[in-house]
Amino acid sequence: xxxxxxxxxxxxxxxxxxxxxxxxxxxxxxxxxxxxxxxxxxxxxxxxxxxxxxxxxxxxxxxxxxxxxxxxxxxxxxxxxxxxxxxxxxxxxxxxxxxxxxxxxxxxxxxxxxxxxxxxxxxxxxxxxxxxxxxxxxxxxxxxxxxxxxxxxxxxxxxxxxxxxxxxxxxxxxxxxxxxxxxxxxxxxxxxxxxxxxxxxxxxxxxxxxxxxxxxxxxxxxxxxxxxxxxxxxxxxxxxxxxxxxxxxxxxxxxxxxxxxxxxxxxxxxxxxxxxxxxxxxxxxxxxxxxxxxxxxx
Amino acid sequence: xxxxxxxxxxxxxxxxxxxxxxxxxxxxxxxxxxxxxxxxxxxxxxxxxxxxxxxxxxxxxxxxxxxxxxxxxxxxxxxxxxxxxxxxxxxxxxxxxxxxxxxxxxxxxxxxxxxxxxxxxxxxxxxxxxxxxxxxxxxxxxxxxxxxxxxxxxxxxxxxxxxxxxxxxxxxxxxxxxxxxxxxxxxxxxxxxxxxxxxxxxxxxxxxxxxxxxxxxxxxxxxxxxxxxx
Numbered sequence: 001x002x003x004x005x006x007x008x009x010x011x012x013x014x015x016x017x018x019x020x021x022x023x024x025x026x027x028x029x030x031x032x033x034x035x036x037x038x039x040x041x042x043x044x045x046x047x048x049x050x051x052x053x054x055x056x057x058x059x060x061x062x063x064x065x066x067x068x069x070x071x072x073x074x075x076x077x078x079x080x081x082x083x084x085x086x087x088x089x090x091x092x093x094x095x096x097x098x099x100x101x102x103x104x105x106x107x108x109x110x111x112x113x114x115x116x117x118x119x120x121x122x123x124x125x126x127x128x129x130x131x132x133x134x135x136x137x138x139x140x141x142x143x144x145x146x147x148x149x150x151x152x153x154x155x156x157x158x159x160x161x162x163x164x165x166x167x168x169x170x171x172x173x174x175x176x177x178x179x180x181x182x183x184x185x186x187x188x189x190x191x192x193x194x195x196x197x198x199x200x201x202x203x204x205x206x207x208x209x210x211x212x213x214x215x216x217x218x219x220x221x222x223x224x225x226x227x228x229x230x231x232x233x234x235x236x237x238x239x240x241x242x243x244x245x246x247x248x249x250x251x252x253x254x255x256x257x258x259x260x261x262x263x264x265x266x267x268x269x270x271x272x273x274x275x276x277x278x279x280x281x282x283x284x285x286x287x288x289x290x291x292x293x294x295x296x297x298x
Numbered sequence: 299x300x301x302x303x304x305x306x307x308x309x310x311x312x313x314x315x316x317x318x319x320x321x322x323x324x325x326x327x328x329x330x331x332x333x334x335x336x337x338x339x340x341x342x343x344x345x346x347x348x349x350x351x352x353x354x355x356x357x358x359x360x361x362x363x364x365x366x367x368x369x370x371x372x373x374x375x376x377x378x379x380x381x382x383x384x385x386x387x388x389x390x391x392x393x394x395x396x397x398x399x400x401x402x403x404x405x406x407x408x409x410x411x412x413x414x415x416x417x418x419x420x421x422x423x424x425x426x427x428x429x430x431x432x433x434x435x436x437x438x439x440x441x442x443x444x445x446x447x448x449x450x451x452x453x454x455x456x457x458x459x460x461x462x463x464x465x466x467x468x469x470x471x472x473x474x475x476x477x478x479x480x481x482x483x484x485x486x487x488x489x490x491x492x493x494x495x496x497x498x499x500x501x502x503x504x505x506x507x508x509x510x511x512x513x514x515x516x517x518x519x520x521x522x523x524x525x526x527x528x
């Protein structure tokens with residue numbers, strides 16, 4: 001999946017996307033509840049699976065699965081709280097509760113990591129700059145200039161390095177030589193870029209940057225669909241916050257694990273969060289089917 | 299005046315408020331949360347000061363160049379794992395262009411490089427850690443410019459500081475509380491990388507500080523940017 005088509009979820013307005021990701025990540029990190037953490041993990045991983053190419057996704061799995069196990073299994077080594085002793089290791093009790101706590105922590109952490117991965121795929125730097133352009137106009141101009149400079153400097157660095165190679169400078173593979181050639185290239189890049197920058201700054205001033213009445217170009221338009229999505233996600237978030245705020249989903253690991261709360265309010269909270277967490281996944285899958293359907297008609 | 303009030307308001311009122319709120323309202327996992335909020339809030343005064351201040355286009359663009367250079371530096375030396383000049387460039391920026399530029403260069407470098415390497419809850423910590431290193435470099439700039447030994451020591455300490463801050467973060471993150479045992483384990487497991495950080499900071503500062511500093515001074519004199527009395 002993924003690949004060919006533009007991402008359905010990424011088409012929404014940056015404000016909608018940012019609100020969505022912040023509310024999911026905040027909820028996951030706030031709540032101490034295994035159901036919510038589990039929903040977030042499965043939702044995040046499946047969303048990520050739709051967004052990324054198969055191989056990239058599997059590679060990340062190969063990295064995060066061991067990480068998951070490490071976090072889950074090391075907790076009993078550092079924490080000896082809990083009432084149910086399973087066995088003793090070096091005279092210290094390994095408790096059931098600390099293992100469960102470790103697993104819950106691991107679920108939460110890996111969930112947040114996967115949500116951040118999805119965030120990186122969806123909220124690209126141009127959307128980020130659009131969002132913060134009004135709050136921090138100067139800094140976001142600095143940011144966008146810096147982001148543009150990076151590929152420019154990289155290209156320039158290649159040119160300098162080729163020129164130096166052609167002159168036969170530091171061409172061996174020894175550590176010292178590579179370091180020195182790196183420094184040399186970098187130093188030339190610094191001179192070039194600073195001189196360039198001062199010129200650009202003068203040019204900007206000459207064209208009246210910083211005068212009043214500056215307008216800004218934006219490719220993002222707030223459509224009806226954006227309003228619906230932001231409304232739905234805020235409503236779901238409110239439901240989750242009310243549920244957790246009332247303490248209906250509280251869960252304790254120490255000294256003994258409590259039962260998973262199953263009151264009606266708790267269930268409503270779980271369902272709201274479940275919908276919230278799987279929303280982008282469903283949107284992507286729906287769009288994928290639509291795409292396949294239209295393709296098949298051609 | 300307003301700028302100063304805002305600065306002190308954030309440092310003296312908002313940060314303690316966040317800590318208290320965190321301690322009373324959210325019983326568990328408060329530490330990770332509170333630490334993220336504090337790291338972000340401590341960047342706010344610098345951002346606000348830059349937005350409010352009279353910074354010309356050249357100041358802005360030089361800041362952008364320094365930030366981009368520190369990120370590109372990660373690629374320039376990519377053949378040496380963990381051997382990166384980011385801290386060194388942030389420190390040089392602080393030494394020669396002042397505290398504000400140093401802090402912002404550090405914070406923005408962290409933000410931008412995470413656009414490439416992945417944003418996450420660790421971003422505010424990196425922003426804060428590098429920002430502070432740039433700021434302190436500006437405060438010590440006279441000493442750092444005078445003696446290469448002091449410069450080296452600062453590089454080594456900066457590497458250790460960065461590593462410890464990130465270990466504090468990963469402890470809070472993985473445990474929900476500050477578990478001293480896990481912190482110790484993190485410190486030990488990160489030790490080889492910490493050593494590389496410290497060494498690379500010292501090496502890059504020794505090799506880059508003088509030439510880059512000369513270039514920065516030349517450009518600031520030539521175009522009259524970042525001069526105290528202009």
